[in-house]
Amino acid sequence: MYVELKNINKNFGNFRASDNVTFSIEQGKLIGLLGPSGSGKTTILRMIAGLENPDSGDIIIDGVRVNDIPASKRGIGFVFQNYALFRYMTVFDNIAFGLEVQKKDKAYIKERVGELIKLIGLEGLDKRRPHQLSGGQKQRVAFARALAPNPHLLLLDEPFAAIDAKVRKELRTWLRETISKVGITSIFVTHDQDEAVEVADEIIITNKGRVEQKGSPAEIYKNPQTPFAAKFIGESLMIEDYGRLKGFSLDKEYPKAVIRPDFVSVTKPGNEVYPNSSATGTVEDIFFRGNLYELRLRVNGVKLTAYRSLEDEELRAGDEVSVLIYRLYLYNDNSVKLAENDVFRNVNEVFI
Amino acid sequence: MKESKVVKNILISLAVLFIVIMLIVPLVTVLAYALRHGFSVFWGAISDPYAIKALKLTLLATATSLAVNTVFGIFASWAITKFRFKGRQFLTTLIDIPFAISPVIAGLVFIYVFGRIGWAYPFLQEHGLRVVFAVPGIILATIFVTFPFISRELIPLMQAQGTDEEEAAALMGAGGFRIYRKITLPHIKWGLLYGVILCTARAMGEFGAVSVVSGHLRGKTNTLPLHIEILFNEFHLTAAFSVSSILVVLAVIILILRNVVEYRVKKGDL
Numbered sequence: 001m002y003v004e005l006k007n008i009n010k011n012f013g014n015f016r017a018s019d020n021v022t023f024s025i026e027q028g029k030l031i032g033l034l035g036p037s038g039s040g041k042t043t044i045l046r047m048i049a050g051l052e053n054p055d056s057g058d059i060i061i062d063g064v065r066v067n068d069i070p071a072s073k074r075g076i077g078f079v080f081q082n083y084a085l086f087r088y089m090t091v092f093d094n095i096a097f098g099l100e101v102q103k104k105d106k107a108y109i110k111e112r113v114g115e116l117i118k119l120i121g122l123e124g125l126d127k128r129r130p131h132q133l134s135g136g137q138k139q140r141v142a143f144a145r146a147l148a149p150n151p152h153l154l155l156l157d158e159p160f161a162a163i164d165a166k167v168r169k170e171l172r173t174w175l176r177e178t179i180s181k182v183g184i185t186s187i188f189v190t191h192d193q194d195e196a197v198e199v200a201d202e203i204i205i206t207n208k209g210r211v212e213q214k215g216s217p218a219e220i221y222k223n224p225q226t227p228f229a230a231k232f233i234g235e236s237l238m239i240e241d242y243g244r245l246k247g248f249s250l251d252k253e254y255p256k257a258v259i260r261p262d263f264v265s266v267t268k269p270g271n272e273v274y275p276n277s278s279a280t281g282t283v284e285d286i287f288f289r290g291n292l293y294e295l296r297l298r299v300n301g302v303k304l305t306a307y308r309s310l311e312d313e314e315l316r317a318g319d320e321v322s323v324l325i326y327r328l329y330l331y332n333d334n335s336v337k338l339a340e341n342d343v344f345r346n347v348n349e350v351f352i
Numbered sequence: 353m354k355e356s357k358v359v360k361n362i363l364i365s366l367a368v369l370f371i372v373i374m375l376i377v378p379l380v381t382v383l384a385y386a387l388r389h390g391f392s393v394f395w396g397a398i399s400d401p402y403a404i405k406a407l408k409l410t411l412l413a414t415a416t417s418l419a420v421n422t423v424f425g426i427f428a429s430w431a432i433t434k435f436r437f438k439g440r441q442f443l444t445t446l447i448d449i450p451f452a453i454s455p456v457i458a459g460l461v462f463i464y465v466f467g468r469i470g471w472a473y474p475f476l477q478e479h480g481l482r483v484v485f486a487v488p489g490i491i492l493a494t495i496f497v498t499f500p501f502i503s504r505e506l507i508p509l510m511q512a513q514g515t516d517e518e519e520a521a522a523l524m525g526a527g528g529f530r531i532y533r534k535i536t537l538p539h540i541k542w543g544l545l546y547g548v549i550l551c552t553a554r555a556m557g558e559f560g561a562v563s564v565v566s567g568h569l570r571g572k573t574n575t576l577p578l579h580i581e582i583l584f585n586e587f588h589l590t591a592a593f594s595v596s597s598i599l600v601v602l603a604v605i606i607l608i609l610r611n612v613v614e615y616r617v618k619k620g621d622l
Contacts, residue, residue, distance in 0.1 A: 051519060072525035084516035088538035097534075098524035149524065 032200030077146030425502030459564025
């Protein structure tokens with residue numbers, strides 16, 4: 001394991017920012033720390049960087065306990081949320097800063113900075129000041145500046161938060177490709193699950209200072225291991241009396257359930273694949289979402305959300321439809337359980 | 353939109369009227385009064401040895417308090433904005449004390465500390481030092497009164513800049529002095545200059561605190577404002593206004609300097 005956190009605790013006054021955080025990361029991986037704001041993800045990042053000190057616990061990088069090593073000696077590149085570019089310096093000087101601090105010779109600095117400017121595709125802009133750059137360009141410069149002194153580990157705090165939606169998509173792909181080109185172990189913090197899923201090799205979900213789950217994006221989607229993970233990931237909707245849904249019966253140990261729109265299949269009456277397991281519902285509202293329709297349904301008194309392809313036969317508010325629910329995540333305060341519709345039940349039932 | 357135009361014009365004329373009555377008229381009066389008996393009388397008043405002594409003392413007190421307060425202002429604003437510590441808020445409030453209390457009280461405080469009845473008096477006596485009714489007292493009083501100007505200018509600026517850039521630099525291994533020179537100073541230099549200008553203006557014009565500790569010894573502990581007061585009290589009105597005009601001219605020079613600096617900044621640097 002390249003980076004390891006062992007039983008890290010950190011309090012800010014009465015606020016518990018890290019509660020016994022333990023995880024480890026393999027070399028060369030791109031890790032997303034995902035959680036709502038205030039969940040302690042940035043604190044974890046800052047402690048790894050050495051910008052904060054944990055109250056207790058060990059941080060190990062490449063086999064060395066770094067708790068007592070100052071931030072500047074840890075060999076870490078850090079990209080700040082708002083980039084923290086040096087506003088009175090040019091792009092070139094920004095990227096060269098770390099190398100100048102290390103007293104590298106001029107020729108090397110020039111070569112290295114040139115190399116990085118090429119990597120980030122900002123050739124010809126090396127004389128610009130940060131305020132003359134777009135958000136995306138600033139982010140690339142911050143990235144290059146962090147990489148300049150050849151760090152072993154790259155940390156990025158909300159790297160896409162300050163960029164408008166359109167550029168963000170582009171930049172995500174760019175960042176993922178560039179990091180894999182450079183081959184550096186990286187950890188980034190985000191509150192946006194789309195971002196985490198798209199960019200990260202592995203996701204660590206944090207909540208209230210604790211690590212909830214760590215796994216590949218697909219694992220996190222398919223097998224949430226804690227109630228929080230089940231609720232947080234996907235367009236999750238909480239329902240209480242899930243026993244009223246056809247194909248499910250109330251489990252006394254699990255009073256509530258999480259359902260995602262992708263678990264719900266909507267068909268016109270008469271076209272069902274599993275007619276016996278389908279229930280009749282009413283379309284209450286339809287929203288056009290560009291590449292699909294989002295339906296608000298009421299099925300036996302339970303409100304649900306579902307998606308419908310634009311290619312399918314169009315529905316209107318008030319229409320009667322046939323609704324099949326594939327699965328639910330049942331949960332109580334401590335655990336989650338996957339529940340499949342009775343039709344599929346003989347095939348599998350997974351306890352987590 | 354017609355209504356807003358009316359409002360705009362009313363507001364502008366009110367502001368202009370107020371400035372004319374409160375600022376322009378008095379300043380013009382000073383100059384007019386000073387030159388009322390012709391240039392030779394004016395020159396006589398300002399080339400009077402006591403006036404020149406007073407000017408020198410004023411400049412000395414201003415320069416010293418400027419140096420002390422600049423150094424203090426930079427340290428204090430640095431400490432307050434870049435670190436979190438207990439009593440940080442309290443320290444910020446303390447710095448503002450000279451703004452809040454009357455300069456006369458400040459003067460009295462110095463008398464009670466360093467004067468004949470003060471607790472530091474025996475110590476000063478032993479070392480043959482005089483503070484009250486002497487030049488050091490005047491400098492101390494000026495420093496006290498202009499104490500917050502520079503740190504007050506810098507604190508909001510440095511707060512706005514946050515600690516991110518410094519943190520980023522420190523993370524790359526830059527030392528404190530390099531961070532200060534390369535990142536902090538370029539950001540605060542115009543604010544610093546502005547603070548210096550305000551501090552200069554205030555130091556030159558300081559009357560209350562200095563008046564208490566000065567003892568009004570002509571040619572020894574008289575600053576320009578005190579000299580003006582003495583002239584005025586002795587009914588040398590023209591002389592009083594002539595010497596006042598020195599302060600007015602200095603103030604105008606400072607303001608012009610300030611504007612030149614500001615203009616340069618906007619045009620060239622950014």
